[in-house]
Every structure is written in C-alpha cells, then in structure tokens.
Amino acid sequence: MAPSLVPWENSPSHVTLAKSQVHLWRFRLDLLAAEAAGLQRLLSRDELARAERLLDPAKAHHFVVARGRLRQVLSRYLDHPPEELSFAYGAHGKPRLVGAAGEALQFNLSHAGCWGLLAVASGVDIGVDVEKIDLGLDCENIATRFFSAEETAQLMRYHVTHRRRGFYRLWTRKEAWLKGQGCGFSVSATVMTDAKWWIRSFTVDRDYPGAFATAGRVTSVHRWHFV
C-alpha cells in the first residue's frame, strides 16, 4: 500500500534518512537580496560562474537561492559544512554528490515560480518536478508535442473542466520519472508503463503541483518546509 503523505512540517536542524524513505523539502525562492547574498557565499566557483551566465536577473537569483538551499539541506544529513559539498554531473546534467560525505545520498532539485523543491533518498535514484499552473497554457497542444500516445489518451479522458490539472499531473509525473533516470527528454518514453518506478503526485502549494519518482519501493514520505 502507498504510504500516506503527512502535511508539510517545519524542518529540524538535523535529519536522518532510512533506506526506502523519501524526504521532500520545499523552500521559497523569492528571498530578499541580503538573504540570497548569504546563500551565494556557499556556492562553488562553477556555480557562481553559472549564475553569472544567466542573463535574466530573476533566474540568476532563483538559481543562487536553490543551490544555496540544496547545500544547506544536504549538509543537515551529512554533518558537513554546506560550502564544502561537491557535485558531479551526469551525461545530461543531473547533479549528484561526490566524496565520502554522501555518495549514498541521492537527490534531485526542481524550481518553478517562487518555489524550490528538493527530493532526497538513500541509495535509490530519485527525480522530482514542480510546476506552476499557467492558466494561459495550451495544454492540449503541448501534449501533442511532448506526450506519448498513451499519455495523450489519458489526458483526453479528463473532463474538460479538469483537463488543465490533469495535464500538470501527467507532466510532473513524466518529468520526475525522466529526471530520476537523469536522461533528456524523449517523446516516446512513457511513464505509464514503467512498473519499476514508484511515482507519487502531491501539492507543493496552491497551483504548484509536484511529483517524485524513485527506482524502488518507498515505505514513508516526509515533507519538510525549510526553516
């Protein structure tokens, strides 16, 4: 039976994670400049260079906050200073921890609008996605471009009044699943027939649907609001 989802709780300063548990963390991206500057000091040289290459100041701000929070959260598991954590990247850019500190700790990050979302698991691949619902988005048109035939058929089964929510549910599940595998986008890939992955939808906030996917069974899920 799927574990129930507890509400978002304020996070503790130290956390432990058992095998087959998943921790979801949400945090605000719209921090004041002074707070973001504190997080910026935690970033590595390559992360700072990446932030500088982002031409949109809002995107650069969100990137800095998300990477800073990522480091702060991971350091709560590892008893290791956030600024000393090191990341390596997969062929399609998926970050992972390197070094003795935390190779068994798996994580994945997503950001949308004013929310960042981080999923953490132990010894199992994980992917996560959050989206901000866009009332102007032509969901059916996007689906024809990015969904497999099964996913499009599933979308069309939603009543027209629920189709936008249905679209985001399908989208976040597919994106989380693809991100779990660390691969790029593929139209023909369909999350719906992959029994090896465990996928769960949830709400990050009003109008912010999310999903995570793990390559194995999950027995409990905690949701932490970063404080």
Ligand SMILES: CC(C)(COP(=O)(O)OP(=O)(O)OC[C@H]1O[C@@H](n2cnc3c(N)ncnc32)[C@H](O)[C@@H]1OP(=O)(O)O)[C@@H](O)C(=O)NCCC(=O)NCCS
């Ligand atoms: C790279 C990619 C994952 C970014 O997706 P996005 O929706 O723009 O962004 P999200 O906020 O969800 O995720 C971005 C984060 O995922 C992580 N990431 C980057 N590449 C990744 C990859 N190949 N796999 C998993 N995670 C990845 C990074 O931490 C990144 O944040 P950062 O750059 O600030 O560190 C996306 O371009 C991609 O290739 N997605 C594959 C799935 C897909 O295209 N799905 C379409 C939906 S049907």
